[in-house]
Amino acid sequence: MSRRFIAVAAATAFLGCASTSPSQPFQDTAAMVEARGGHKIVWNQAGGDDATVTRSVRDLLARELTVDAAVQVALLHNQDLVATYEDLGIAQADLVQAGLLQNPTFTGGVSLPYASRGNDVVPGFNLSVTQDFVSIFTMAARKRIARTELEAVKRRVADAVLRAAFDVSAAFYALQAAEQTAEMRRMILEAGDAALDLAHRQHDAGNINDLDVANQESLFEQVRTDLVRSDAEVASARESLARLMGVWGGDAAFRIAPKLPDLPEAEQSLEHLESLAIARRLDLAAAHEEAQATSHALAMAQNFWFFGGGSVGGSFERSPEQYSAVGASAGVDLPIFDQKQAVIARLQAQKRARLAREQALAVAIRSEVRDVRTRLVTARAVVVRYQSIVVPLRRRVVALSQQQYNAMLLGAYQLLFAKQNEVSAYRELIEALRDYWTARAALERATAGALSNASNAQGPGKTRP
Amino acid sequence: MITRRNILSSGAALFAAGAGLLRGRDAQALPVPAQAVPRGPYRPVVTPNGSTLPWTLKDGVKEFRLIAEPVKREFAAGMIVDAWGYNGQTPGPTIEVVEGDRVRLFVTNRLPERTSVHWHGVRLPNGMDGVAGLNQPHIAPGETYVYEFTLKQHGTMMYHPHSDEMVQMALGMMGFFIVHPRAAERVDRDFCIMLHEWFVAPGTSRPNPAVMTDFNMFTFNSRVWPGTDALVAKKGDRVRIRFGNLSMDSHPIHLHGYSFEQTGTDGGPTPSSARFPETTVNVPVGATRDVEFVADAPGDWAFHCHKSHHTMNAMSHELPNMIGVAPASDDKLARVLPGTMSMGNNGMGGMMDMGRPPNTLPMMSGAGPFGDIEMGGMFTVVKVREGITSYDDPGWYKNPEGTTPKKVTG
Ligand SMILES: [Cu+2]
Numbered sequence: 001m002s003r004r005f006i007a008v009a010a011a012t013a014f015l016g017c018a019s020t021s022p023s024q025p026f027q028d029t030a031a032m033v034e035a036r037g038g039h040k041i042v043w044n045q046a047g048g049d050d051a052t053v054t055r056s057v058r059d060l061l062a063r064e065l066t067v068d069a070a071v072q073v074a075l076l077h078n079q080d081l082v083a084t085y086e087d088l089g090i091a092q093a094d095l096v097q098a099g100l101l102q103n104p105t106f107t108g109g110v111s112l113p114y115a116s117r118g119n120d121v122v123p124g125f126n127l128s129v130t131q132d133f134v135s136i137f138t139m140a141a142r143k144r145i146a147r148t149e150l151e152a153v154k155r156r157v158a159d160a161v162l163r164a165a166f167d168v169s170a171a172f173y174a175l176q177a178a179e180q181t182a183e184m185r186r187m188i189l190e191a192g193d194a195a196l197d198l199a200h201r202q203h204d205a206g207n208i209n210d211l212d213v214a215n216q217e218s219l220f221e222q223v224r225t226d227l228v229r230s231d232a233e234v235a236s237a238r239e240s241l242a243r244l245m246g247v248w249g250g251d252a253a254f255r256i257a258p259k260l261p262d263l264p265e266a267e268q269s270l271e272h273l274e275s276l277a278i279a280r281r282l283d284l285a286a287a288h289e290e291a292q293a294t295s296h297a298l299a300m301a302q303n304f305w306f307f308g309g310g311s312v313g314g315s316f317e318r319s320p321e322q323y324s325a326v327g328a329s330a331g332v333d334l335p336i337f338d339q340k341q342a343v344i345a346r347l348q349a350q351k352r353a354r355l356a357r358e359q360a361l362a363v364a365i366r367s368e369v370r371d372v373r374t375r376l377v378t379a380r381a382v383v384v385r386y387q388s389i390v391v392p393l394r395r396r397v398v399a400l401s402q403q404q405y406n407a408m409l410l411g412a413y414q415l416l417f418a419k420q421n422e423v424s425a426y427r428e429l430i431e432a433l434r435d436y437w438t439a440r441a442a443l444e445r446a447t448a449g450a451l452s453n454a455s456n457a458q459g460p461g462k463t464r465p
Numbered sequence: 466m467i468t469r470r471n472i473l474s475s476g477a478a479l480f481a482a483g484a485g486l487l488r489g490r491d492a493q494a495l496p497v498p499a500q501a502v503p504r505g506p507y508r509p510v511v512t513p514n515g516s517t518l519p520w521t522l523k524d525g526v527k528e529f530r531l532i533a534e535p536v537k538r539e540f541a542a543g544m545i546v547d548a549w550g551y552n553g554q555t556p557g558p559t560i561e562v563v564e565g566d567r568v569r570l571f572v573t574n575r576l577p578e579r580t581s582v583h584w585h586g587v588r589l590p591n592g593m594d595g596v597a598g599l600n601q602p603h604i605a606p607g608e609t610y611v612y613e614f615t616l617k618q619h620g621t622m623m624y625h626p627h628s629d630e631m632v633q634m635a636l637g638m639m640g641f642f643i644v645h646p647r648a649a650e651r652v653d654r655d656f657c658i659m660l661h662e663w664f665v666a667p668g669t670s671r672p673n674p675a676v677m678t679d680f681n682m683f684t685f686n687s688r689v690w691p692g693t694d695a696l697v698a699k700k701g702d703r704v705r706i707r708f709g710n711l712s713m714d715s716h717p718i719h720l721h722g723y724s725f726e727q728t729g730t731d732g733g734p735t736p737s738s739a740r741f742p743e744t745t746v747n748v749p750v751g752a753t754r755d756v757e758f759v760a761d762a763p764g765d766w767a768f769h770c771h772k773s774h775h776t777m778n779a780m781s782h783e784l785p786n787m788i789g790v791a792p793a794s795d796d797k798l799a800r801v802l803p804g805t806m807s808m809g810n811n812g813m814g815g816m817m818d819m820g821r822p823p824n825t826l827p828m829m830s831g832a833g834p835f836g837d838i839e840m841g842g843m844f845t846v847v848k849v850r851e852g853i854t855s856y857d858d859p860g861w862y863k864n865p866e867g868t869t870p871k872k873v874t875g
Contacts (some may be wrong), residue, residue, distance in 0.1 A: 187801070190602055193798035198785070203788040340828040388760045400668075400822070402805060404781075407821030412798060419802055 022088040025154050029088065032158040036280060037449030039068075041075050041161055043085045053077075061247065065256045067172045070245060074168045078246035084160045091146070091153040098146035099139060102132040105311075113320040124320040130313030130329065137307065141300035143283040145293050152289035159282035159448075166445035168244045170438050175237040176260045177434030182230040184427035189223050191416045191423070196220040198412055223420075260433045263383050268315060268451045270373050273443070274366045279438050280448035283360050291354035305340040308333025365446065372442045379436035386429035394422040502624065507563055507645035510655045510707070511856075513694035513845070514686045518558035518640075526567045526613070529560055531582065533604075533638065534575035540682060541692025541778075544826045546663070547670045548637035548687070549576060550744040555687045556608070556659040557624070557640030564647045570612040572604060577598050579603035579628055584642055585711075586622035586731035586753070589614040597628035604628070621657065621707040621753040637672035637687055639662065639711045652757070653702035654856075658685045660748055660770070662712040667779050670821030677713060679782055683842035684774040690776070690844035691831035695858050696768065698760040700851040705757045705805040710748040716775060719745040720847060725758035726812065727768040745771055760849040765862040770843035778826040778841030834861040 030041050060069045111124040199216035202208045242252045310332040317325045401418040404410035500740045520527045536550040551557030583595035593614045597603040604610045622642040626633040641657045661684045664676035684691045724742040731753040748754045769776050831838035
């Protein structure tokens, strides 16, 4: 097999048909992303359809953004991601480089006689050409390494896309929650404002004193400060999302869907997620390919330890005595001092390190899956608790307070306080819902789409612009 | 229909009524002194919204049976209170005897805790005074004790527990112990009204005995207006009203349209030289007061405690003061809480009934012939009528033409 492989590799090298275009690796990468429930990705390498991409992004940004649309914008627009795509170009170029032979060396020289005894002495010259031959033998091995490196890069890039999708989702939910929280705080402020207004009118009528008013004012100002802080959180969450989507200027004035989605009725099956994650995670696959590439490099070093450098050549010489000669030469490095023992040792160490890192990553992935799954289950339980118990109870407190208020058994301040508590409970529900959706996105990320693949029978690419 | 007047009683009449009513296990009978004979006749008292305790005669001794037990008491339609009392009621049934009577009082404890009965104001042997621990052991749940003594006085006395009395009285355990004089009196209507105050949190039914001052229910015989019976008299009747107060506050009870004289206390009759006309009698804590007047002015006369909070039903005493507060230019309250309106800016009268917690009475209510009466608590009406043949509630008074105020126009 190895002989045939070498033969094919050599043929390819001589024919020189390897392309430097990373289109094919990008297609492969895109396919990996889609197979994991991710979005279709587009890479505007030449800048040719730049206008199309811009139009798509503008279209998406003009509408109320959903989480999917935000991810889509990021995948189209985030220049960090585009920079990552260029790794494919680099790796593809490395692959082409691995298939190229070393160029032949042409040498020419002249000799000018200066202490002649005769008359028919003319200047002499020589010409020689030498060609390195070692690169011919090692080409197949080098290409194997480069190809494996390219496979690793494809997986790294696909993983980066999935990670970006998670980052955008998390930022999106954080922004939604921040906006809803600010809205809730605005309602709490309104209740506080009603209480303060009442206090001022009571004070004007001579019914309460300065101390009472100062107390109400300080309560109100505290709530107002909360709102200022909340608004700042919205602005910050907005910028996080804008950064991840790679938008600026006018594009940064996007709107997002105002409410976090409700809890889905039923949870996806959370069985076998660890083994699914191990099978699907692309950073793990990339680590594996990287370890493979080191193995290949090690094998090459071991197979060609005796092959330092070597060349063959031919020469033509015309001497000043006016005779001509042709000659041939061959040279080879003698592996007397450097038998590549250092290179081999280095690669061995590198290989062990990469295998250990792959192992460590697998362990970390399993832990991450368990952690995120627990977070998801807990977040759902908390949301359900808030929805079915805490918020209805607070609402009931308001209703009963209102009943007592109507019977003049309770003052307006207490009623407003009850209302503020109800809104606060709702705000806590929003936070729990945010935690749920973030955990869900994190679990998608941790399992490389095992969840959505189970749920999305119709397959990926559903939000293609 | 039998009216009170019809049963101007002899002992025998009540004997029949009381026979077999209570079949508590008798304690060992005490020896009967030779002079014991039932006395009478007398004009029986009326306990508005209450009743008189029947008795049986045994060997010349009037025997009464009191059962201390948890009771349900309707304060007025729409509010039932989980109280403690005697024989199913609070106040306990009125005990009514005559000076010189020998009485035997069986007390059975069906409360969840021990109790005793103290005969407030009654002059009796020290051992019969009912202070648990001091004069007798506590009566444990399930036990029956018997008290026996001879009445050496007449007047308005009371009975109540003297064992964990703070809790037991706060929950409604009290009653009248009326002793008529041996000689007949010229009284046509003789009412007894026990004054009490409670704290029953809105939406609850159990009085809170821990409350010391901030009461929210004020009762005549454990009822509040509009659940209090009217006091009905015929024009010309001599009317006596006896008050007992075992609450935590004094209650200045005021009668419209008349002046009356205080004729007695739980210390005995007030000497004529010490009587003077007045319109309000302040009934101190732990005392009784009798007042008398001749009902010569027909009409519906308001009759109430003059502490104005005591003529309100459940109200909060911690409401923000809204009197005179300018209405909000922009009703922020309604914006935050749709369906809520600002209240109390122009006083608390004329409020719409917008609902309230269950088992809670409106702060003030009662419909009269001219509109809302807007009262509660210790309020009722003395109804004096000419030519009535029954003391049943005669309805609203028809004011003669030209005797009511008129709205001035122009
Ligand atoms: Cu009073």
